Amino acid sequence: MSDEKIIQITNLTRIYVDGVEIRALDGVELDIEKGEFLAIVGPSGSGKSTLLNLIGILDTPTSGTILLKGIDVTKMSDKERSRIRNQELGFIFQYHHLLPDFNALENVMMPLLINGMKTSKAREKAREMLEEVGLGDRLYHRSNQLSGGQNQRVAVARALVNNPSIVIGDEPTGNLDSKSSDNIYELLRKLNREHNQTFILVTHDERMAAKTDRIIRLVDGKVVEDSRKV
């Protein structure tokens, strides 16, 4: 693990104004290093998803900055944000967020095609990625023809296929039984070791959180605990 800071978050605040003002995040300070495998935990409504969406540049903070590889992503144009989401970030969500009109292979190809790769090459790479997550025999199945665990594996393959530097997951195993959940966790851990990518996972599952290298606990939009394994 290197000491290179891949994400630097300063005084990050996100206020939702929805009739009443909700401080979903309140002055969060956080540095994340390259190759870290960390968990964000905390009670429901504490701001975990909000933080993750901001890191994933899917949302814009009310104030504060997020530096991604030293570049402030909060002030970028939509085109630049899209490019970074495509090339530097991989998303895994709780509920299988696969494109329903496309089969597993096509879903995994999509980030590559968006990045401008030729179809034939993208197909080859997507196939390899699906084999790596153990779905070499389910290439042409659609989301509704796959189990929850299999769906989540496709989502993992899709998040990782562009070789992003940061992978974020919002309760990636949230709707899986403990066995499938363990499998996905092992898979992510393996990929983290092999590719030295940074993994940021939101989870309710303390058992799973305990297996990560670093735990960040949020309460009411503030970081109340930041513990690293030694």
Add this chain to the structure above:
Amino acid sequence: MISVYELFIAWRHLTSRRRQTLLSVLAIGLAVMTLMVSQALMVGFTQELYAKTVDKMPHITVKPNPDEDHIHLFSDLAGKIRSIDGVTGVSPVLSGQATFRYKDKSKNVIMQGILIKDHDSVLHINEDITEGSLRDLDATRNGVVLGDKLAERLDVKMGDSIDASFPEANPTTLKVVGIFDTGTPEDERLSYTSLTTAQDFFDVSSVVNLIMVRAEDPDMAQTISHKIDDLGYQAASWEETNPEILQTIRIESLSNDIILGLVIVIASFGIVSTLFMVVMEKTKEIGMLMAMGVSRRSIMTIFIMESGFMGFIGAVIGVAAGILISSVSGPYTFEVGQEFYAVVSTIPFVVRAQDATVIILFTFLLNLIAGVYPARRASKLDPVEAMHVE
């Protein structure tokens, strides 16, 4: 530029909800088909109207200058006009009124002294001869060719001799050497003689009082007419002398275009609503695509393309169906009704490649534009909220 993945996503959206897509495409197709068939009829009507009217009249008429009764040195002028681009025939004519008398019947007529070849090059009168021949105007001394209705009124037959007279004219006897039938009201009052016969009758020499001109393309008549004006003569195109023809065509095609344009606009609204449904159904997917790095601009492109695809395919199907219908249906025949239309009683379907192209392009463009609104809606979605939609 359009990327492969944008095309891929747009195409898949359409093919995976086949029934809705098909319905929208068919709605467009039906509208376009109606437009195509109606356009074919419109073109056929115009062509038929031209054939029955404009084709049978001089496209341009040159008159003497206001202070003169005749055109002198007409051969000279005819030569100059003949050398204007787009002129295919020039005919000097001496035209005047005469009273024809045969036995107890008499009638006021228009008598035109012509040079046969020249006049045929302008009005194709040889085609209308039903009895006798034009050539006999030159071969026979004082020969005359009459419209069939006029011959009927006077009750004359081929070979009969008619007394022609008029105040200030030299009375003479004319021998009927031919009958023509143009199918126009002219058949009731028009007669042709040779130019010299007419000059003798009207007591003039070496002059005419009209020069009739035929243009290769009737739509060029106005331009040619201006060029003749520039030579210092008084020319008028058929559009000026018979404005009602053009008016009829303009009014017909304008109302036709407006109604049918509206039909296509309505069909395109169908596409807009289909597209809004797609955007609503795909909200979650749009969020995912944004998370994968699809820019808002690309999202917009994808949905506009979907609209464009449906419009284009609908237009092609519609045009094909329209051509098919136009070619299997015979000419459209209707009861002879109002005065003006009496000339035209059957309308052929005329399919022109240019109409098909314009209709397809028009529909395609219209649908691209129609797609902008729902596409904007899609591109403005918030990715976080979109992904939360179930």
